[in-house]
Amino acid sequence: MYPxxxxxxxxxIPSFFLVISLVxxxxxxxxxxxxxxxxxxxxxxxxxxxxxxxxxxxxARLFHVFYENPEYYAPTPWKVFYLWEGGFVYFGGAxxxxxxxxxxxxxxxxxxxxxxxxxxxxxxxxxxxAGRIGCFLAGxxxxxxxxxxxxxxxxxxTQLYATLWExxxxxxxxxxEKAEPRKRVFFLKQSGSLFVFWIALHAIGxxxxxxxxxxxxxxxxxxxxxxxxxxxxxxxxxxTMLARISVKKS
Numbered sequence: 001m002y003p004x005x006x007x008x009x010x011x012x013i014p015s016f017f018l019v020i021s022l023v024x025x026x027x028x029x030x031x032x033x034x035x036x037x038x039x040x041x042x043x044x045x046x047x048x049x050x051x052x053x054x055x056x057x058x059x060a061r062l063f064h065v066f067y068e069n070p071e072y073y074a075p076t077p078w079k080v081f082y083l084w085e086g087g088f089v090y091f092g093g094a095x096x097x098x099x100x101x102x103x104x105x106x107x108x109x110x111x112x113x114x115x116x117x118x119x120x121x122x123x124x125x126x127x128x129x130a131g132r133i134g135c136f137l138a139g140x141x142x143x144x145x146x147x148x149x150x151x152x153x154x155x156x157x158t159q160l161y162a163t164l165w166e167x168x169x170x171x172x173x174x175x176x177e178k179a180e181p182r183k184r185v186f187f188l189k190q191s192g193s194l195f196v197f198w199i200a201l202h203a204i205g206x207x208x209x210x211x212x213x214x215x216x217x218x219x220x221x222x223x224x225x226x227x228x229x230x231x232x233x234x235x236x237x238x239x240t241m242l243a244r245i246s247v248k249k250s
Contacts, residue, residue, distance in 0.1 A: 019134030063092020114192025129166025
């Protein structure tokens with residue numbers, strides 16, 4: 001793996017943070033362009049994006065600190081701020097970012113939050129998939145041992161599995177979005193349903209990825225990793241929501 005990228009003598013940049021920086025830059029530009037599709041104010045979209053980025057960073061870090069590795073930070077609490085050492089949990093960031101979005105919508109009394117969620121859906125899929133490239137370079141989130149031709153250092157490249165899946169999801173979401181409204185399936189005709197559909201697809205991909213992972217992710221719940229348990233719950237919730245939307249539209 002390549003945890004550090006050497007730019008010059010004595011100058012190194014963590015590959016994970018370099019990838020994340022590039023991904024966020026591309027995502028900000030893309031979501032601003034997508035705001036035009038849903039006729040949303042670009043300034044509000046960018047303000048919301050910055051809020052979500054900050055909330056995601058805090059949530060991902062806190063989930064790692066308090067769930068995955070509390071015994072490490074208890075005697076040295078100041079290391080919570082050593083972000084360059086890594087230690088982030090995606091779902092922790094996702095949950096706090098979602099809460100921040102809901103509070104933002106309520107504070108500004110936004111009447112069409114579903115349009116905002118749909119605007120972000122493929123961008124979130126892209127950012128998650130591309131972000132996993134950073135995990136691959138850093139060597140974290142690794143998979144079980146295997147002897148397949150595509151193995152990397154004798155392990156399943158679970159990070160790249162997630163990347164390929166999520167990039168395929170981006171294409172699926174954009175394909176459904178570009179279809180004429182009358183040709184869309186029932187569960188994608190309501191505002192916000194594209195985002196819920198992404199949650200379902202993301203959960204499926206995450207479940208598959210988790211089944212191959214071999215790194216430590218905190219205590220298990222009923223024999224499942226916390227990420228696997230959350231993914232199963234999200235899949236059930238999102239499919240239920242899509243089924244209810246489909247019934248109403250039919």
